[in-house]
Amino acid sequence: MSDKYVFTLDENVKQFAEKNLKETDESRDAALEEIKRWLIEEGPHLHARLEDKYILPFLRGCKFNTEKTKAKLTNYYTMRRDQPEQFSNRDPLLTEIQELVKLGVFVPLRRTVENRLVIIIRTAVHDPKKHKQDDVFKAGKMILDVAALEDELVQIYGITAIFDMTGVGLWHAKMLTPNIVKKTVFSWQNYHCRPRQLEFINAPLYINVVLRVFKSFMTEKMRNRVRVHFGGVESLHEVVDRDVLPPEYGGNGESMESLVKYWSEKLLSNREWFAEDEQYKAE
Template identity: 30%
Template sequence: MAEENDFTVAGPLETPVVESEVQSLPHAYSCTLTPELVAKAREELQEKPEWRLRDVQALRDMVLKDYPNLRTRLDDGFLLRFLRARKFDYDKALQLLVNYHASRRSWPEVFHNLRPSTIKHVLDSGFLTVLPHPDPDGRLVLCLRPGKWRPSDYPFLDTIRAIYLTLEKLIQPEETQVNGLVILADYNGVGLAQASQLGPFLAKKVVGILQDGFPIRIKAVNIINEPRIFIGIFAIIKPFLKEKMAQRFILHGSDLNSLYQRIPSGILPEEYGGAAGKLNTADWSTTLLNSEEEFVVEFCQPDPLEGAALTDSMLFEGEPSEAQCDESYRGVRSQLYYCY
């Protein structure tokens, strides 16, 4: 973990938050979880309702002590996201919060001016949507269709921006914070044109943010209709996945019965043999686009620490050089061509 004052990050707040101001703020948090989800959070996340605000205050105090220049939201609801994502381990929650902000400063191409209107073309292409109904465990299903992306239409980073905004919206409800979410990735139509855009340097950044820099619990990644070339794609991604996350990738191929064992057909669209009607991408697009103003507040404020020195956080420690990545990518690229 970085030493005090080594790490300065700008976030949505325009003025510093001082300890006296934070402590004087009323606890406006009001739990929206059902009794069943309260019990689930207690069992799976070690969240004790009677200690909840005490735990939030402990994390808030750690932020103020260890990272006094970290411009971040410190309200109860926001900090609870990080505590739940790390099962109320204070140190891990703090590091996740630091990583969350470090990713923004370390990858400006993704996070600069990040608002739904700037990725409308990705939404219009049908690249992603969220299914209207959760699974039996209460987990929302994020549906990705990489084959809808054409490199000649827009850059790969735009798809990352669209995924990140979607996750930001999905993590707002407490139900998702407790239940987590499931990913359904349909690789139909993915070929060498798409696969060749992803190298180790880019893969590490994407995996690093989603795995270690965002307060969400990804419970499963279901891959369907994967072509032979997916062997090469996964070879690029897998070295950066923690073992627990790698085990959550399930490859179904074209076997929909295998998929139904993970995601019931009753909540799947007709395109995947389900009973939930045609796949609708328009509703989720509308949801994001209607949230434009909240994302402007979150991501598009002037940076009061512009030009300040920023050391790497643990999230990006040991990141390979471009030369190393080029060398590594030569070997992986040969696999892509072989698979193709």
């Protein structure tokens, strides 16, 4: 097939994938064949993408356990159907998406840490009286999709997510209803790239009240990946090198303004892909 995947990453990545994900040329070919056959024969109601490059991230996220991959694919494409508020009309030109992207609600860095994608999520930079929480998550997922498509290492090494809690107030907390939180955690656990670290910085003293709600919907493995940093960003530098972080977070890396501009332009350049991608969801 013309879309057949070819491993082009270096030997160190190949060894990491084999040791940590059980990925070899043989296991990859066999698993891709099995999942494609299953999607064609038993899962046509999912209306899933059949190209290698869209199946492989799910296999990697499930360490090539094909039964877990089938479950995750089912959850993912069902989620895309059942949450139109986050997965339909993903047009980068929409005013609400433009505003949120330019505010910098969700900003991947362009340098990695131990090959992991680092994402800064500014949880309170938007106005909760103006912007819907579903639109915030929608904009974030759009950026994540583009970032993950561009960098295959994300699939193998995962993501370090930094949640900047600066400015979180009562109205932000009110938007995080149990239903919204449940949807959010379900999405994290069934998306095509894995959060390996969840770092909360500039956290208010009542952060544990908020996190308790989130953790109630998490698997134990994900709960163990949550870490809270009090008193500024100093302890974050033990997790993410200063050379990677923007100056706004005490680092020497690219500025938030420059990163926001980059991802805003990236979304616009992928507008046709978003329009084409919207058809893929459970029937």
